[in-house]
Amino acid sequence: MYAFDIERPSTIADAVKALSDEDAQALGGGQTLIPTLKQRLAMPATLVSLTGIGEMQGVCIGDNGEVCVGGATNHATVAAETASSYPGLSGLAGNIGDPAVRNRGTVGGSLANNDPSACYPAAALGSGATIITNTRQIAADDYFQGLFETALDEGEVITEVRFPVPEAAHYEKFVQPASRFALVGVFVAKYADGVRVAVTGASENGVFRWTEAEAALAADFSAGALDGLSVPADGMISDLHGSSEYRAHLVKVMTGRAVAAC
Amino acid sequence: MPKDGGIGASTTRREDVRFLTGKGNYTADINTFGQAAAIFVRATVANGVIKSIDTSAAAEMPGVLAIFTGEDFVDVGGNPAGWLINSRDGEPMKEPKRPVLAHGKVRHVGDAYAAVIAETEQQARDAAEEVIADIEELPAIIDMAAALAGDAYVHDEIATNQCFDWGWIEDNRAATDEAIKNAPHVTTLELVNNRLVPNAMEPRASIGTYDAAGDSYLLQTTSQNPHLTRLLISAFVMGIPENKLTVIAPDVGGGFGSKIYHYGEEALVLAAAKKVGRPVKWVADRTESFLTDAHGRDHVTKIELACEKDGTFIAFRTETLANVGAYLSNFSTATPTFLHGTLMAGNYTVPNVYVNLKAVFTNTAPVDAYRGAGRPEATYSIERVIDMAARELGIDPVEIRRKNFIKPEQYPFGTAAGLEYDSGNYDALMDKMEAMVDRKAFEERRKQSEANGKMRGLGINAYVEACGIAPSNLVGVLGSRVGLYDAATVRVNATGNLSVMVGAHSHGQGHETVFPQIVGEMLGIDPQSVDIVHGDTSKIPFGMGTYGSRSLAVCGSAVVRATEKIIAKAKKIAAHMLEAAADDLDFTDGQFTVKGTDKSVGFGDVALKAYIPHEFPIEDIEPGLEETAFYDPANFTYPSGAYACEVEVDPDTGKVTIERFTACDDFGNVMNPMIVSGQVQGGVVQGIGQALLENTTYNADGQLLSASYMDYVMPRADDLPFIAVDHSDGTPCTHNPLGAKGCGEGGAIGSPPTVVNAVIDALQSGGKNVTHIDMPLTPARVWAAMNNA
């Protein structure tokens, strides 16, 4: 680790101000950033901690019935507080990492980082969520832009995420055995106006929607509707833990299981 | 029944109190006044020529006290191999120098070529980033077959990547070839015994201190064998006289073999301490552990089993490439040879065995003994090929093994691989295992799994291993450059309690509990009044330390011998006190009694007499009550086992779930059954890790892809089943005074083939024509095998 200063603002406005310094960086739960600092792979002059900002904490129900999660809310809180309002989201949050990770890691940090194997991106894209920042609202479909790439600008802060609540949803995760992130994770959500299928862990471009499956499931919401569909191995991640063919195969298996569990 | 925490009692481990309450004293916990920090600068390429190293900018950084490079150590010795192997043609093995810091070339990612000493660790890290090395990268030599075929060398001065080409037993080669040629059935299997990273919970750490007044050194370090480390540093690397170097291995958080060896960092902190005149401390981070701890296994083997149609074994023949990595670690040449080839007859009466093994240098971390060390590789090859042969011949896997087992009445049994097994009863272990797994009901369980869409398999296995290493005379003939005895000093204090100084080092084994059980039992006193002292060369007698499941069999035997001497002397003193002849005394329950009378004196009173020798026959008996014994065994000990594993395989994902695991072992006489159960369970967990999870991978550039816990899969509680163990009714070892056989490694030796046999059985039962998958059997590999079949 290199030496750094830490600021602990209590309002979004103060945080944004502190982050306007180009050597400042936002700190959520630190579950990704702190290990990176420990390995001396990043050298921010100032860390701006977001977890003390009251307006970025907690879960509530919005005017249109959507589940609204403060950007600095940790995974354990989301798991507990959405258990009845959005069980599919609660299940996903409750199965991230281990208790220590869930008590620290935040939804804003996870979405800002956009790790290609992280779980939250699947929930956000699969729910058609809206990512709210200090300056604007971004539709999930526009937000994820590839490996560790998002629509966020420098210094922009995710203050809230709004998840429209589906009729049924389930996240099926096949874990990468070491990190326990998703080797392949599929979030399936059935809405009145259609089905969304978001896949994480698999693609070299990060989270994506499997649109063929969405169409098939919109017509017939059953695992059998996927028969005959397949995901091409092209563009899938190939690493120590699985080839691109294996991942492409798992996308279908996990989608089927998610549908069956809905 | 064992009484009062004596031999055979499941006494709770007394050391756990400090370990579990954070009171352990590990090397990294030690901080001394004025200490400086060392940070190593390590190669980021696997193979490269060091053109130049510019330390001038680093030297100007705040807090920097000294910087070392390989140049500073050209005049000191190399870290040697402890075992000389001769090739089949009689040529001695190649032994390129292993310097304290890389010089001329870096040879694996993580190879240290400079070290920075600074006031603080942060300052040393900052300065290390300013050490500018011009290293010309060369193509990495990673694949063993390519390394042998190519004309680029890890060590240019030996102009080959082959360390040796060993035949065992060379005189049996022709007969074995002939037997295989004429055999009615030959099963051939090519397999990989996957490389493992040891992953001790505590990373390596060392503190060097120099005392100018006495021109003497202190090394506090993470070692399994402080005397061996001192010997290596004194006699080979640094030339510090042994009487001027104290090595202390305080609490050590696991070793599994990786802390047997002397590493360059230990020499560096000693040299640095003298140069800067302050204690110098280094603590590895986890990445350094992954990159530089000696790894385990890494064999590529072709094994053939020749047999009659009825399954009677005729011959085993193997050809193996064994990776030794970039440098020879201290036991790296013994592990794939005498700890491996000699076991290649397994539990069987097979008349012909021939092993050919080539050791290969590559641009990877050194490979050496890791829990089991050679025997897991032998057992895996044998027990996998037997399973395959049984399937080909349509013989039940238990029956084919039973048909070939050495029978109890055949001991001592000289095997075709050159060892003499002293005792065992493999059929009895099989009987017990079959009863414990309820094999008859297996088909029911399989149907149940099938109803849930899963394939179920049962894998079984038999193993025997050679441990408690071992007779110095024998290993000397076989090439060992050290003796393998151990030593104990039993000191009875005046007030009757005891300090027992032992050469074995305890880093999880429970010596502090078990050795007092033995002494307490022998002296008829409360084991709680006995304390074990270990890990400090200035306090303990010269012992060889802990590895190869030798602590009880060898050092425990030394404890017995020293305690016998104590009893003999105490008896003389008691005889004087009781005015009787020593021969007329009985010693039971801590009391010396004149036979046939009620005249007696307690052990405590005798001890007091020894130290307050008033009215003492000073002409005949020395005062004091302290004895030392060195014990050098007559043979290895030969623990054995019958294991079973039941798995379910998910046909959609290839994921293997272990449903049950059963381990029946013969460890001879058991001193503390609870501790033995823990040893077996821990070993089995490591074996399951090897079989299913641990995927050490270097890419073609020599980068270790699995260099963190985000990619290296350690077994976790939810990967594991309940592990049923049984080690009652062992057949005692015939040659050590405790009748004990080593129990530290059996679990890791017996379990990998058991798991793999089970997975193959499951796939076969599901109609998949898969006969072998290389470890680790990750979901992706199992899925790929199923889908190519």
Ligand SMILES: Cc1cc2nc3c(=O)[nH]c(=O)nc-3n(C[C@H](O)[C@H](O)[C@H](O)COP(=O)(O)OP(=O)(O)OC[C@H]3O[C@@H](n4cnc5c(N)ncnc54)[C@H](O)[C@@H]3O)c2cc1C
């Ligand atoms: C052992 C372990 C296991 C894990 N397992 C999983 C898993 O199974 N699934 C999974 O999805 N994740 C997993 N994670 C990741 C974890 O859940 C966190 O979500 C992730 O580390 C990022 O969240 P954080 O709050 O810790 O962010 P930080 O580490 O604090 O920050 C990450 C990045 O986001 C930026 N940032 C943080 N908050 C905001 C914000 N509100 N607005 C804008 N930028 C911001 C930071 O500047 C930084 O660049 C695991 C982590 C660990 C250590």
